[in-house]
Amino acid sequence: MSAPNNSYDPVEVASLHPDAVARMRDDALAAIAGAADLDALKAVRVAHVGDRSPLALANREIGALPPAAKSDAGRRVGGARREVSEAVQARQAELEAERDARVLVEEAVDVTLPWDRGQRGARHxxxxxxxxxxxxxxxxxxxxxxxxxxxxxxxxxxxxxxxxxxxxxxxxxxxxxxxxxxxxxxxxxxxxxxxxxxxxxxxxxxxxxxxxxxxxxxxxxxxxxxxxxxxxxxxxxxxxxxxxxxxxxxxxxxxxxxxxxxxxxxxxxxxxxxxxxxxxxxxxxxxxxxxxxxxxxxxxxxxxxxxxxxxxxxxxxxxxxxxxxxxxxxxxxxxxxxxxxxxxxxxxxxxxxxxxxxxxxxxxxxxxxxxx
Structure with missing residues (x-):
């Protein structure tokens, strides 16, 4: 029986290469920063945090690695996914605050206006x-x-x-x-x-x-x-x-x-x-x-x-x-x-x-x- 391949290098898996993981993270962070509103951020979340996102697909490749290589690849991919998730939450909080401030201005009601100037009805x-x-x-x-x-x-x-x-x-x-x-x-x-x-x-x-x-x-x-x-x-x-x-x-x-x-x-x-x-x-x-x-x-x-x-x-x-x-x-x-x-x-x-x-x-x- 042959011994396990403990010398397997995870960088041979393209999606787990440190440069590839960093590129996927940077692309996600750029897309999050560029989301102009909550609808755009929702689309970014699906593309970069969802089950079919590049980092999620890379995470699936870790299971095929030998035990000695899993730990390092897991830390690298997990760290990138955590950064992306935190960036999404931070950007959502910013956009929600902007929306609430805009609503307060656009839908403001001046309660000091005269209350008795409503248009009165009339008999037809x-x-x-x-x-x-x-x-x-x-x-x-x-x-x-x-x-x-x-x-x-x-x-x-x-x-x-x-x-x-x-x-x-x-x-x-x-x-x-x-x-x-x-x-x-x-x-x-x-x-x-x-x-x-x-x-x-x-x-x-x-x-x-x-x-x-x-x-x-x-x-x-x-x-x-x-x-x-x-x-x-x-x-x-x-x-x-x-x-x-x-x-x-x-x-x-x-x-x-x-x-x-x-x-x-x-x-x-x-x-x-x-x-x-x-x-x-x-x-x-x-x-x-x-x-x-x-x-x-x-x-x-x-x-x-x-x-x-x-x-x-x-x-x-x-x-x-x-x-x-x-x-x-x-x-x-x-x-x-x-x-x-x-x-x-x-x-x-x-x-x-x-x-x-x-x-x-x-x-x-x-x-x-x-x-x-």
């Missing part, structure tokens, strides 16, 4: 405009009536003389509420506040003078002038001897109360299933008073140089609607109107884009003050 202008519109009619003797936003089709369509094949009852305009297992429920998200008028005729003693402000829903895309959720103020009068003259007077009083000046109004023939005859209501442009019509040198953005602004629809209540509500059409007659709250807000305050009303930016609502 749609709410205040709707209430102002309703108040104008309440001053004329109307009562405010309310109803559910999820409404039965009978109130929303049938009682208002919408025939079963009317286009407004299609999925293009109306949000239908699905019943159990997808079956028809007979419910819709109300497309106007007119169902409140039907409920008022059924629940109240005649004569009826009601105003019904509220939220309505239609399948419109959100753009500068349309929204799938919008607000209306509708009015209904049913009494003996009611004429279109009374309606015209109420509209003129509304324009005066809302815009603060006597602006002309006009009716244009139109069609609504629940009124006959029906009309669109136009108001004289409050910005140009018609002066921009036919004058290219004086264009008006408010009315597009047409001189008139459409503000709503109206008409004499269709006898079929009165009959559906159990009203004696031989004795009573009435009229109704509908005004858009968003449209009124746009006209009264120069709002150009519907997005401003629905995006919830407090800077938009705060501009209207804290009116209550």
């Amino acid at each position: 202008p749609i709410t205040t405009v709707a209430e102002r519109m309703a108040d104008i009619f309440v001053a004329m003797g109307f009562e405010v009536a309310e109803g559910p936003e999820v409404e039965a089709e009978w109130y929303n369509f049938d009682a208002l003389n919408f025939l079963p094949d009317h286009p407004a009852r299609s999925m293009q305009d109306t949000f239908f509420v699905a019943g159990a297992d997808g079956a028809e429920s007979g419910l819709v998200m109300r497309t106007h506040t007119s169902p409140v008028q039907v409920r008022a005729l059924l629940d109240r003693e005649l004569p009826v003078y009601v105003i019904s402000p509220g939220k309505t829903f239609r399948t419109d895309e959100l753009d500068a002038t349309h929204s799938p959720v919008f607000h209306q103020v509708e009015g209904l009068v049913v009494d003996e001897g009611i004429t279109l003259g009374h309606l015209r007077g109420a509209i003129d009083a509304f324009v005066l109360g809302m815009f603060g000046e006597r602006l002309k109004t006009r009716f244009r023939p139109s069609y609504f299933p629940f009124t006959e005859p029906s009309a669109e209501v136009d108001m004289e442009c409050f910005a140009c008073r018609g002066a921009s019509v036919g004058d290219p040198d004086r264009p008006c953005r408010t009315c597009s140089s047409e001189g008139w602004i459409e503000i709503g629809g109206c008409g004499v209540v269709n006898p079929k609607v009165l009959t559906a509500a159990g009203v004696d059409t031989g004795r009573y007659s009435g009229w109704a109107f509908g005004l858009g709250v968003e449209r009124t807000l746009m006209f009264a305050h120069g709002v150009r884009d519907m997005h401003d009303m629905v995006e919830g930016d407090v800077r938009f609502t705060a501009a209207f003050g804290s009116e209550i």
